[in-house]
Amino acid sequence: MNQAPHGAPATEEFDTDVLVVGTGPTGATCALALATYGVRVRVVTKWNWLANSPRAHIANQRALEVLRDLGVEQEAASVATPWNLMGDTVFTTGLAGEEVARLRTWGTGENRLSDYLQGSPCPVLDIPQPYMEPVLVKNAAARGAEITFSTEYLGHVQDETGVTSTVRDRLTGHEYTIRSRYLVGADGARSKIAEELDLPIEGVMGRAGSIYTLFKADLTRYVAHRPAVLHWIMTPGAGYGEIGMGTFRAVRPWHQWIAGWGYDIEGPEPDLSHEAVLPRIREMIGDPDVEIEIESVNTWQINQAWATRYSAGRVFCGGDAVHRHPPSSGLGSNTSMQDAFNLAWKLTYVIKKWAGPKLLDSYSDERVPVGAKIVARANQSRVDYGPLNAAFRTEGQADPVAAGLAKIRDTGPAGVEAREALVAAVELKNTEFNAQGIELNQRYESCAVIPDAEAGEEAWERDPVLYLQATTRPGAKIPHAWLVDESGHRVSTLDVTQKGKFSLVTGLAGQAWVHAADKADLPFLRTVVMGAKGTEDAYHDWHRAREIHEAGALLVRPDGYIAWRHSEAVWEAEEALHLLQEALTTLLG
Numbered sequence: 001m002n003q004a005p006h007g008a009p010a011t012e013e014f015d016t017d018v019l020v021v022g023t024g025p026t027g028a029t030c031a032l033a034l035a036t037y038g039v040r041v042r043v044v045t046k047w048n049w050l051a052n053s054p055r056a057h058i059a060n061q062r063a064l065e066v067l068r069d070l071g072v073e074q075e076a077a078s079v080a081t082p083w084n085l086m087g088d089t090v091f092t093t094g095l096a097g098e099e100v101a102r103l104r105t106w107g108t109g110e111n112r113l114s115d116y117l118q119g120s121p122c123p124v125l126d127i128p129q130p131y132m133e134p135v136l137v138k139n140a141a142a143r144g145a146e147i148t149f150s151t152e153y154l155g156h157v158q159d160e161t162g163v164t165s166t167v168r169d170r171l172t173g174h175e176y177t178i179r180s181r182y183l184v185g186a187d188g189a190r191s192k193i194a195e196e197l198d199l200p201i202e203g204v205m206g207r208a209g210s211i212y213t214l215f216k217a218d219l220t221r222y223v224a225h226r227p228a229v230l231h232w233i234m235t236p237g238a239g240y241g242e243i244g245m246g247t248f249r250a251v252r253p254w255h256q257w258i259a260g261w262g263y264d265i266e267g268p269e270p271d272l273s274h275e276a277v278l279p280r281i282r283e284m285i286g287d288p289d290v291e292i293e294i295e296s297v298n299t300w301q302i303n304q305a306w307a308t309r310y311s312a313g314r315v316f317c318g319g320d321a322v323h324r325h326p327p328s329s330g331l332g333s334n335t336s337m338q339d340a341f342n343l344a345w346k347l348t349y350v351i352k353k354w355a356g357p358k359l360l361d362s363y364s365d366e367r368v369p370v371g372a373k374i375v376a377r378a379n380q381s382r383v384d385y386g387p388l389n390a391a392f393r394t395e396g397q398a399d400p401v402a403a404g405l406a407k408i409r410d411t412g413p414a415g416v417e418a419r420e421a422l423v424a425a426v427e428l429k430n431t432e433f434n435a436q437g438i439e440l441n442q443r444y445e446s447c448a449v450i451p452d453a454e455a456g457e458e459a460w461e462r463d464p465v466l467y468l469q470a471t472t473r474p475g476a477k478i479p480h481a482w483l484v485d486e487s488g489h490r491v492s493t494l495d496v497t498q499k500g501k502f503s504l505v506t507g508l509a510g511q512a513w514v515h516a517a518d519k520a521d522l523p524f525l526r527t528v529v530m531g532a533k534g535t536e537d538a539y540h541d542w543h544r545a546r547e548i549h550e551a552g553a554l555l556v557r558p559d560g561y562i563a564w565r566h567s568e569a570v571w572e573a574e575e576a577l578h579l580l581q582e583a584l585t586t587l588l589g
Contacts, residue, residue, distance in 0.1 A: 105228065215292050
């Protein structure tokens with residue numbers, strides 16, 4: 001029988017509280033969060049180790065906020081490409097060739113940096129999956145999660161009280177069962193668990209194809225002066241498909257790379273030999289003398305599919321199992337980690353009997369709309385290369401690169417028109433590369449959120465794809481604002497909330513709420529008084545962001561989302577207690 005971490009009670013009936021299948025961003029984050037919250041969790045993966053290729057890499061601000069809350073942000077940052085080396089993205093005829101345009105990306109431009117700094121305490125980082133996963137898994141194991149490699153999930157049967165899963169040790173062939181209260185399917189885009197649950201999947205799989213070549217080459221002389229993790233190459237050899245250009249992605253600046261380009265999935269199988277891909281990589285670099293060491297060549301297909309339900313009974317799916325899309329916009333692993341963060345606290349509260357099982361219904365209600373939106377956004381980002389290609393290309397030319405450069409440098413009226421088209425086309429790519437809104441503007445509607453009936457429908461002041469609109473409306477994430485702790489250091493509003501608990505947030509005038517929370521005496525509820533020692537609003541940032549009376553209150557969930565707010569002042573503890581208990585009963589049952 002497994003030993004329960006953190007003093008959680010062991011039972012004879014269950015081998016573990018939660019069984020997680022998969023150690024990717026979803027499974028590893030789920031395991032880390034559950035272990036952090038003191039829940040017994042076991043993870044199985046059929047592989048003998050973690051990710052063996054770079055795959056996902058962009059870690060956006062919300063993903064970093066999740067890592068921050070779980071106490072591993074700095075460790076993850078230590079293996080990342082830093083923000084200042086990510087964003088001088090170039091569209092060029094070759095790394096050694098003539099440029100067509102540049103775009104400051106991932107919030108690094110002077111016109112967007114302040115938006116990003118105001119929106120979150122966290123930066124944007126580039127953390128390839130083989131570097132991210134060990135941080136998550138190591139810390140999950142250190143906090144009590146049991147991680148079992150070379151163990152293949154075969155199937156499950158669920159009943160009223162739990163789930164019995166069958167697995168096979170791939171080293172010995174031994175099959176055995178694991179009894180858990182809940183099962184989490186984080187088993188990827190070919191999810192066996194999603195298939196077993198017959199989760200409804202909309203959209204299409206395999207609508208286009210790409211070739212990715214992982215290689216080593218010192219390209220410092222071509223990129224260090226314009227540092228970016230993505231470089232777009234407008235050469236004929238890499239011009240097939242929807243994007244219409246090739247890409248160099250810096251895995252480890254500036255010596256390890258991925259070269260990518262499209263191929264026709266309706267045609268013959270592409271030649272993946274080193275002899276076939278080397279000339280294309282050399283053409284994209286534009287320097288035939290660069291030494292190149294190819295590590296691997298793979299194909300992958302572009303999906304545009306999403307589930308309209310993420311769970312059935314005691315079994316839940318997340319990540320690529322329920323939203324399948326290309327890497328454009330860098331939303332994949334970020335959304336997967338947020339799926340896990342959303343689910344983990346809800347499982348914890350039900351397992352610890354702090355909430356009724358109805359709370360778990362909110363997982364699908366909240367995450368399905370997010371999944372559908374990011375699948376659409378990622379695929380639209382590919383389509384949005386069309387205007388850029390149209391602005392540069394000239395059909396039927398013997399040397400299309402020379403013709404394209406001549407087109408955009410023409411000194412006559414045609415050149416003016418071409419340059420105007422190019423500016424507009426590059427500007428459109430902000431919806432892929434500077435889309436802070438799509439990353440941070442999630443709004444949840446579920447039984448785990450009590451709407452503010454008096455607030456009316458939210459009006460977006462700026463483009464909600466590009467720009468964050470911070471608000472304390474229920475269903476939104478608590479706005480980031482810098483506070484000052486007792487030692488004089490800055491702390492974020494996100495730092496003094498979350499951490500596995502509900503937070504009742506009020507101001508110095510909100511003593512009625514403080515007394516109410518004390519009287520309620522709940523193990524999962526803390527009180528945060530903005531303006532008090534340790535949470536002083538020295539910059540008055542919170543005063544500007546709170547949207548409620550100083551003696552009003554917000555109830556912030558363990559994942560940082562606002563569950564309920566009372567905008568008006570409350571001066572009597574008895575009234576505050578009644579309102580608080582009513583809200584918690586509605587939310588948790």
